[in-house]
Amino acid sequence: MTATALSRSAGNPPSPGERFGKHVLFTCAALSALLGAAVIVVVALETVRFFGQVSPARFFGGLTWTPLAEEPGFGVLPLVAGTAQIAAGATLLALPVGLLTAVFLRYYASGRTASVLNAVVTLLACIPAVVYGYFALNYVTPAIRSVWPGVEGFNGISACLVVGLMILPTIVLLSREALGAVPNSLLEEGVALGATRRRVLVRLVVPAAAIGIAGSVVMAAARAVGETMIVTLAAGNPTGPTWNPLEGVRTLTTFLAQASLGDIPAGSIEYGACFAVAAVLFLLTCGMHAAGGALMARGQRGNPGAARS
Amino acid sequence: MSAPGPAPPALSTERLTVRFDGKAVLRDVSIEIPLGRVVSIIGPAGSGKTTLLRSFNRMNELIPGAKTAGKVHFRGVDLYAAEIDPAEVRRRIGMVFQEATLFPKSVFDNVAFGLRAKGVEGDLHGLVEEALTVVGLWSGGAEVLDARALDLTAGEQRRLSIARALALKPDCLLLDEPTAALDPAASAKVESIIHALRHECTIVLATSDHTQAGRLSDLTAFLDSGRLMEYGATQELFTNPRNERTESYLTGRLP
Numbered sequence: 001m002t003a004t005a006l007s008r009s010a011g012n013p014p015s016p017g018e019r020f021g022k023h024v025l026f027t028c029a030a031l032s033a034l035l036g037a038a039v040i041v042v043v044a045l046e047t048v049r050f051f052g053q054v055s056p057a058r059f060f061g062g063l064t065w066t067p068l069a070e071e072p073g074f075g076v077l078p079l080v081a082g083t084a085q086i087a088a089g090a091t092l093l094a095l096p097v098g099l100l101t102a103v104f105l106r107y108y109a110s111g112r113t114a115s116v117l118n119a120v121v122t123l124l125a126c127i128p129a130v131v132y133g134y135f136a137l138n139y140v141t142p143a144i145r146s147v148w149p150g151v152e153g154f155n156g157i158s159a160c161l162v163v164g165l166m167i168l169p170t171i172v173l174l175s176r177e178a179l180g181a182v183p184n185s186l187l188e189e190g191v192a193l194g195a196t197r198r199r200v201l202v203r204l205v206v207p208a209a210a211i212g213i214a215g216s217v218v219m220a221a222a223r224a225v226g227e228t229m230i231v232t233l234a235a236g237n238p239t240g241p242t243w244n245p246l247e248g249v250r251t252l253t254t255f256l257a258q259a260s261l262g263d264i265p266a267g268s269i270e271y272g273a274c275f276a277v278a279a280v281l282f283l284l285t286c287g288m289h290a291a292g293g294a295l296m297a298r299g300q301r302g303n304p305g306a307a308r309s
Numbered sequence: 310m311s312a313p314g315p316a317p318p319a320l321s322t323e324r325l326t327v328r329f330d331g332k333a334v335l336r337d338v339s340i341e342i343p344l345g346r347v348v349s350i351i352g353p354a355g356s357g358k359t360t361l362l363r364s365f366n367r368m369n370e371l372i373p374g375a376k377t378a379g380k381v382h383f384r385g386v387d388l389y390a391a392e393i394d395p396a397e398v399r400r401r402i403g404m405v406f407q408e409a410t411l412f413p414k415s416v417f418d419n420v421a422f423g424l425r426a427k428g429v430e431g432d433l434h435g436l437v438e439e440a441l442t443v444v445g446l447w448s449g450g451a452e453v454l455d456a457r458a459l460d461l462t463a464g465e466q467r468r469l470s471i472a473r474a475l476a477l478k479p480d481c482l483l484l485d486e487p488t489a490a491l492d493p494a495a496s497a498k499v500e501s502i503i504h505a506l507r508h509e510c511t512i513v514l515a516t517s518d519h520t521q522a523g524r525l526s527d528l529t530a531f532l533d534s535g536r537l538m539e540y541g542a543t544q545e546l547f548t549n550p551r552n553e554r555t556e557s558y559l560t561g562r563l564p
Contacts, residue, residue: 110373185410189470192368194400194477195426203422204412 040282047279050272059276065255066239067270074273076252076280081243082156083251083284086231087224089160090167095217098171102213103201105172106179107187125169133233136162141234148246154236156245163230167220174219174296178212179205181303212299218292226285228253252281317384319344319481319511320365320402325379327360327369334360336535337379342481342528344384347503347512349522349543352532353563358515359407361532362483365513366402367395383481400427403479407486409470416446416461417454419469423477440476443509444468444502464495471502475509482506484514488521500525519559523547531555533563 014022051059054074062075101121105114141158145151182205190200206213236248237258256277264270318341327335335357342348342365350358360369367388369375381388388398400423412419420437429436437454441447446468458469467487474482487503488496503525506512516522522529523543530540531552539552550556557563 183410185406185408186412188368188371189406189410189412190422190426191371191396192366192399192404192406193423193426193473194396195423196396199426208413 043275043279043282046272046275050269050276053269053272054276065250067273072269074269076277079250079252079255079277080280082249083225083253083281085156085245085249086159086163086227086235086251087221089156089245090163090224091217091221093160093164094168094171094220098168098216098220099175099206099213101168101172102175102179103206106176107197107201107205121169121172124165125173127166129166129227129229130233132162132166133230136230136234151246152248154234154238154248156235156247156249159231159234159249160245162234163224163227166227166230167223170220170223171216174216175209175213178209178216178296178299181212181300182208183303208303209299211302212296215292215295215297215299218288218295222285222288222292225288226253226281228257232257252277252284256281317344318342318382319346319384320513321382322361322364323380323382325361325364325377325381327357327364327378328376329372330374331376334535335364338532338535338537340530340537340540342511342513344511345507346528347507347514347526349519349526349529350513350515350532351517351519351522351529351558352538353558354517355534356532357535358517358532359485360535362404362485362513362515365481365483366399366404368399368404370395396426400477401479402481402483403474403477404483405467405470405474405485405487407489409466411458411461411466411469413457413459415454416441416456416458416469419458420473420476423473427477436476440472441469443475443506444472445498446472462495464491464498467491467495467499468502471499475506479510481511481513484512486516487514488516488518519547531558533558 059074059076061077062073063077064073064075065078066073101117105117109117136158140161141151141153141155144155144157144161145153151157186204186208187197187200190204191197195203231249231251232254235250235254237250237254238248239250256274259270259274264274320342321340323339325335325338326333338357338361340361350361352358363369364377364381365383365388369377377389383398383402387393412422414422417434417437420440421433424433424436434454438447441453446453446465458466461469471484471487484503488499491499500521503512503514512526514522514525519529526543528541529543529546531538531546531550531554533554539546539550539555541551546555547559550559554563
């Protein structure tokens with residue numbers, strides 16, 4: 001406010017062009033906020049309507065998800081379990097590789113190696129999900145089946161591996177940021193006491209960044225929860241129970257993708273069920289994003305030396 | 310410029326030049342630190358005091374873009390020779406940084422860190438308590454061992470960082486601005502510790518407070534723009550500086 005007042009007092013009232021530009025910017029900002037709000041409102045209204053027909057107890061407590069069957073089951077837990085299975089598997093696979101890559105980038109890579117590796121990691125983040133999906137279906141799954149013939153054509157392992165690859169850049173880049181908040185002096189103090197760099201990194205530096213690294217993992221897991229295309233192509237979309245990672249896995253997202261292809265009449269119970277699933281997915285990813293962001297911010301604050309390093 | 314004194318040097322440099330990204334921070338410095346003495350390095354900010362200290366225990370090589378030319382010897386051994394383990398160098402030649410970064414752990418774990426890294430087995434309590442006694446942080450109560458290091462006062466933190474280095478029983482101790490940002494009472498305590506340590510090890514301290522150099526050291530070196538301008542007995546250098554720059558600095562005419 002003060003700055004505006006000062007610049008205006010210099011004798012230049014805002015020109016018509018400037019005022020017009022400001023209006024355009026405001027309209028754009030308002031429009032995106034409005035559209036986002038509209039999506040949330042529609043999902044919320046349809047979900048509420050659905051809960052008028054199917055009780056929340058049946059939705060959250062039921063163990064079968066067969067909305068199109070003669071006697072439909074509207075229990076969302078199998079979808080949540082499938083999502084958890086893929087997201088947890090992918091995150092567990094990506095965490096060690098991602099964290100070690102982040103440590104390497106921050107503390108070992110010299111200028112040239114670092115820039116090449118950075119480019120590769122950034123490239124991974126640019127690959128469209130559908131390309132990853134075909135890679136999973138046509139290369140990863142056959143490779144798994146050649147060493148483990150019991151695995152089905154659509155399976156959770158392949159999906160976990162390739163979703164893990166997709167979320168790797170998130171872990172690498174955000175963990176490196178968390179490590180960057182640890183003051184260099186911590187490493188120097190440890191080394192000056194006669195410890196090897198490796199020991200100081202393992203015992204002091206990585207633990208000091210642990211909260212921020214946890215944040216990066218939650219952010220990456222949120223991406224895995226929302227991932228649709230890779231999981232659809234790699235894990236199929238079985239209608240039966242999905243507890244075995246050697247078989248296909250059905251998740252919140254792959255159900256929605258499949259439902260959008262069929263012709264579910266608007267206003268039907270099944271139609272409402274889709275919105276309820278979307279609401280669960282939305283709350284899950286939103287909550288994880290918020291939690292991950294909060295952890296990363298706490299990691300930055302917990303390392304007050306960040307500014308000095 | 311070799312130092313007076315009969316003892317063989319604990320540390321010495323020969324035409325030591327250190328560059329960071331091509332910019333020389335130390336130029337052609339040749340200095341001998343006699344065994345068992347306290348040597349102060351004084352000079353204006355940016356004169357290379359810290360870099361000289363850090364070249365004695367190979368800490369500069371942690372900085373990307375640092376290049377060291379010339380020789381550094383520890384009791385006649387070339388510290389930068391290929392077969393020398395830098396971790397061993399840093400255990401023998403301990404360092405206390407200007408702004409101590411304590412580990413977010415207990416007092417005990419802070420002092421034990423170097424011992425564990427060295428591979429010392431068994432109960433470390435004796436060694437830890439011994440080091441804490443030297444710096445006046447140990448009075449027999451176990452609660453100090455479990456205290457969080459970051460909860461200590463600034464003065465106690467500085468003394469803990471000295472204890473951490475002392476636990477390894479180093480031959481030499483490098484102290485960078487040991488009393489910077491401490492209040493007078495805490496400074497006096499640290500100075501009395503340094504005074505007592507003169508019998509345990511060779512001490513090199515960098516200080517921008519030349520009265521401190523006068524109080525603590527046998528020998529004083531004056532660095533200016535990365536060059537060793539003058540080096541000799543502290544008393545002599547303070548009362549009768551041979552170099553014009555030294556005199557200007559001591560009389561407050563240099564920043």
